Amino acid sequence: MFEKLSIVVFNKKQNTTHAFLISKLLILISTFFIFILFILSCLYFYSFNDYKNHVKNKAKFNALQLDxxxxxxxxxxxxxxxxxxxxxxxxxxxxxxxxxxxxxxxxxxxxxxxxxxxxxxxxxxxxxxxxxxxxxxxxxxxxxxxxxxxxxxxxxxxxxxxxxxxxxxxxxxxxxxxxxxxxxxxxxxxxxxxxxxxxxxxxxxxxxxxxxxxxxxxxxxxxxxxx
Missing domain, CATH: 2.70.70.10 (Glucose Permease (Domain IIA))
Known part of the structure; x- marks a missing residue:
């Protein structure tokens, strides 16, 4: 009886440990993806600004009389x-x-x-x-x-x-x-x-x-x- 109780307690501890590790892993994965999304957003923002500046400069050039x-x-x-x-x-x-x-x-x-x-x-x-x-x-x-x-x-x-x-x-x-x-x-x-x-x-x-x-x-x- 005591052995069965010990096994149950041990299994519960294992399950708790596994759940804790899984939650930690999920947090790490979520943090990683949030970081990636942040980097991609920054790249998109700066690329979009560069593109806008490029279009603006080209429009300015097109507006110039070719002198x-x-x-x-x-x-x-x-x-x-x-x-x-x-x-x-x-x-x-x-x-x-x-x-x-x-x-x-x-x-x-x-x-x-x-x-x-x-x-x-x-x-x-x-x-x-x-x-x-x-x-x-x-x-x-x-x-x-x-x-x-x-x-x-x-x-x-x-x-x-x-x-x-x-x-x-x-x-x-x-x-x-x-x-x-x-x-x-x-x-x-x-x-x-x-x-x-x-x-x-x-x-x-x-x-x-x-x-x-x-x-x-x-x-x-x-x-x-x-x-």
Whole structure:
């Protein structure tokens, strides 16, 4: 009788111990999941804020008139480039700089510069996915999608020159990348407001629009546009 009573008491103690351990384990598991949910909530909150800032910055960029002075100010203010980057570009200055611009893509000029229509560059008709090259050594200061221009790359060169490549199908370089003359930076496409595969190409010097046909001799022979 005493042995049976001892066994019953022992079993009750075991059950109590098991119940205690199970409750502890459940508390630990609950705490762990609450911690995970907290971490995920924090990540979502910060990611959402980053996304909102990204959308806000992109909307601000889209709202800018494509003027290099405004553009550089925008990029500097958003820390996409810094003064040190621009200073390095000045070290690239060479005496034959003006003679060293090359064709960004092989094709025929279908449309020239039309200031009144805010068409600040030339359109070069080419085949879809044709290679697009950097026209000069420089620093990529922008590589993203812009509503009007589609996939667009902007490269800063020495002597305060800038080249713009728009309506790309694909971009192969990122902001802060250094590129060399004739390096492949993307492929011809029809992204953004485009009627067909072509490269929209602009050259600026500070806030002045430069006609690429005056710098790239080959395009004078391949110009079928009405100026």
């Amino acid at each position: 290099v002075n405004n553009l550089i100010t925008y990029l500097l203010n958003n820390e996409l480039i810094n003064n040190e980057d621009l200073h390095k570009l000045n070290l690239l200055e060479t005496s034959d700089f003006m003679q060293s611009f090359s064709m960004p893509v092989d094709g025929y000029i279908s449309q020239g510069i039309k200031i009144k229509d805010k068409h600040h560059g030339i359109d070069i008709a080419s085949t879809f996915n044709a290679d697009v090259y950097s026209t000069q050594n420089g620093l990529v200061i922008f590589s993203d999608y812009v509503e009007k221009y589609g996939n667009m790359i902007i490269i800063a060169h020495a002597n305060n020159y800038y080249s713009i490549y728009a309506h790309l199908n694909k971009k192969l370089v990122h902001a802060r990348d250094y590129v060399v003359n004739k390096q492949i930076i993307g492929h011809v496409g029809e992204s953004g407001n485009s009627d067909g595969p072509h490269l929209h190409f602009e050259i600026w010097n500070n806030h002045h629009i430069i006609d690429p046909r005056n710098l790239i001799e080959e395009y004078k022979e391949k110009d079928v546009s009405i100026r």
